[in-house]
Amino acid sequence: IAGITQAPTSQILAAGRRMTLRCTQDMRHNAMYWYRQDLGLGLRLIHYSNTAGTTGKGEVPDGYSVSRANTDDFPLTLASAVPSQTSVYFCASSGESSYNEQFFGPGTRLTVL
Amino acid sequence: GQNIDQPTEMTATEGAIVQINCTYQTSGFNGLFWYQQHAGEAPTFLSYNVLDGLEEKGRFSSFLSRSKGYSYLLLKELQMKDSASYLCAVIPGDYQLIWGAGTKLIIKP
Numbered sequence A: 001i002a003g004i005t006q007a008p009t010s011q012i013l014a015a016g017r018r019m020t021l022r023c024t025q026d027m028r029h030n031a032m033y034w035y036r037q038d039l040g041l042g043l044r045l046i047h048y049s050n051t052a053g054t055t056g057k058g059e060v061p062d063g064y065s066v067s068r069a070n071t072d073d074f075p076l077t078l079a080s081a082v083p084s085q086t087s088v089y090f091c092a093s094s095g096e097s098s099y100n101e102q103f104f105g106p107g108t109r110l111t112v113l
Numbered sequence B: 001g002q003n004i005d006q007p008t009e010m011t012a013t014e015g016a017i018v019q020i021n022c023t024y025q026t027s028g029f030n031g032l033f034w035y036q037q038h039a040g041e042a043p044t045f046l047s048y049n050v051l052d053g054l055e056e057k058g059r060f061s062s063f064l065s066r067s068k069g070y071s072y073l074l075l076k077e078l079q080m081k082d083s084a085s086y087l088c089a090v091i092p093g094d095y096q097l098i099w100g101a102g103t104k105l106i107i108k109p
Helices: none
Strands: A004-007 A010-013 A019-025 A031-038 A042-049 A064-066 A076-078 A087-094 A102-104 A108-112 B003-005 B009-013 B018-025 B032-037 B044-049 B053-057 B060-065 B070-075 B084-090 B103-108
Touching: A004 A087, A019 A031, A019 A087, A019 A108, A042 A064, A042 B084, A102 B044, B003 B084, B009 B018, B018 B032, B018 B084, B018 B103, B032 B060, B032 B070, B044 B053, B044 B060, B044 B070, B070 B084
Parallel strands: A010 A108, B009 B103
Antiparallel strands: A004 A019, A019 A076, A031 A042, A031 A087, A064 A076, A087 A102, A087 A108, B003 B018, B018 B070, B032 B044, B032 B084, B053 B060, B060 B070, B084 B103
């Protein structure tokens, strides 16, 4: 693994189903983030984690949950998907550089019908 | 509230110069980022400014004025591969970024 990986690449999901988006990084970064990106709205922060064992809510957390059991993994769960959660989801991480540049995974395109 | 504004779309000609502006109003300021995002791909880091002035990196330069809450990204000798969205983001505190909606740059031959 080099950098950040996300799975799946894309998914079509029926409304009401539970879904977990996976994110793994091998850079030993402390901070990790989940964003959604919708046309015309830019990147919006869903949840973040400053270090393993801690998580926090971002701008649009409703309907999503996260966990951070270790440094490398940061899964995002939709407990009961709704059509408004159709979006592209990006996972990112930042490390100990002087300016905390964020590195992004390739994204997951999720469609909820 | 916290707000970042940038133009929605710009068009420029191959070989020319283009300036993409970004204005921000945030609760704090620990730096401003520019990212490039090609269609269907993840954002990638271009530049970081925390002090006033111009930072040059090859064909790309980024300028910051903290007193005016203003930054711009300058792209010289435009190439077709520069067609992408350019995202401005501010880090008000320690980790989290506040993102603009992005500027879609269209390069014409």
